[in-house]
Amino acid sequence: MKPPTLFSEDWKSFLEMSYDGIVIANHEGRIVYMNPAAERLEEVKKEEILGRMAKELEEEGIYRVSVTVKVFQSGKKETCMDIKGGRQLLLTGIPVFEGDAIKWVYVNERDITELMKMREDEKHMREQVKHYKEELDRITASEKQGLVIAKSPKMKQNMELLKRLAPTETSILIEGESGVGKDVFARWIHDNSMRAELSYVKIDCGAISENLLESELFGYEEGAFTGARKQGKKGLVEEANGGTLFLDEIGELPLNLQTKMLRLVQEKVFLPVGSTTEKMVDIRIIAATNKNLKEMVLKGKFRQDLYYRLNVIPIKLPPLRERKEDVFEFVQYFLKVYNRKHGYRKRLSPEAVHILCDYEWPGNVRELSNIMERLVVVTPSPVIGEDDVLLAIPDYQAIKLQRADMIEKGMTHQSAMEAFEETYFRYIMEKGLTLKKTADLIGLSESTLKRKLKKYGLRPRD
C-alpha cells in the first residue's frame, strides 16, 4: 500500500535539511516520516522504523521512551528526555487534531548534549565563583575584623558586649594584663565601627617621654619651643580626626595631660602647644591599660573624672590562665601562622599540646605566640614533642615539681603561697629590669616590691 502523501516534495526537502530530528506518526500511532537528523540522533535506519507502531517500538526497546505514545495517552503536547549513544535528546511531541481525534503527532528531537554540558559547566562555574566569593568574604571579614580568638565563656561575653559597643560612639577603656590582646581588640572595635574606613591612630603613652608626649598628642604652633619645626606640627589627635584615637597605656599619662585629655574626651577640643586657640576634632577614643586605674584614682595618680569618662562600660580582658579554652585555639592558630610564615608543616604531639594548654602563660598571648614561633623554627623534627616544649618553657617543669612537692609535704597555705611568691619574684627578676620597670610590670609599688625582694634575698638590677 502506498503511504499517504504527507506534504509536497518542497516541504519534505525543508524537513530533510533540519538540524533537529523530525518524526511524524499518523492517527494510529504508526511512524510515517523520519528525517535524516532523526536517524542520526536515534542511531537507527528509517527502514527499521517507518510503518511501525510507536508502541511496538517502545515495547521492543528500540525506543526507551516514546513521546508519541505519551501524546496519545494524554491527548496533549508532551516532552521527555532520552539518551542515545551518550547524547542527550529533548523530545517534544505535538498532536495535530482533526475534530476531537488526533490526526498526526509531530515529534521534534533536539540534541541538547552541548546545552546540558554548558549548563553543567555554568553550574560548576557558578558554584566555584560562589565558593571563591565565600572564601574571599571569609578572608576579608577576618582581615577586616582582625582574627579574634574568643572561645572561652568570658571572652564570648566580652565579644557580645564589644559587638554592641563597636558601632556606637562611646569611649571605651580596655583593661588587662600585658599581652592579653588589648591592642587587638582596640583595632577590632575600630574596624567594626562607623569609622572603619577612616584613620586609626595609636599612641603608646608609656613609650614617649613626658615632655614630648604633649606635643606628640596635641601638636604645636609655629615657634612653640626651641627645636620645634618652623611651620608647627599636627599632633596625633588631629591626625585621628574623623577616625579613632587609641591611647595605649593610658595609666602612664601624666596628671597635667590628664586634664587636657579630659577636655578632649568630654568636648572633643584641645589646645596645641604654644597656641591660644582651641581646635575641635571628631574622634572616638579607645584607651587601654594594664594598671589598676581604680587604685591609681584612690592614690591620686589618675583623675577620677577622666577615669569615669573613659570607663563608661568596662571591658576587662582576662589573662590567659583564666581562659584555658582559648589556649588550645591559640596553639592551633599560631602553629598555622608560623608554619606558613617559615614554610614548615610541623605538627604537635598530644603531649606537647597538653603542656602548652596546662601552662599558666604569665606573659599571656604574646608569650604563647613567641614560644610557638620558637618551637616551629627551632624544633628539628616534623613533630614538636614534649621535650621540645619543656625546653622552650623551663618554668613549666619547675612549677610542676613545686606543686607536687607542696602537696607531698602537706604544706600550709601560708608556706605554699610564700614558696610560690619566691619563685615568682625570682622569675620576674631574671628579666633583668630595673626596680621601677619591674614594679610597673607586675602592678606593685616600688616600696612593696623592695620589701618582697628583701624578704626572699633577691636584688634588683639597679
Ligand SMILES: Nc1ncnc2c1ncn2[C@@H]1O[C@H](COP(=O)(O)OP(=O)(O)OP(=O)(O)O)[C@@H](O)[C@H]1O
Ligand atoms: N584574640 C587574639 N587573636 C589573635 N592574636 C591575638 C589575640 N590576642 C592577642 N593576640 C596577639 O598577642 C600579641 C599581644 O597582643 P596585644 O599587643 O594586643 O596585647 P596587649 O594587651 O595590648 O599588650 P600590652 O599591654 O603589652 O600592650 C600580639 O601579637 C597579638 O597579635
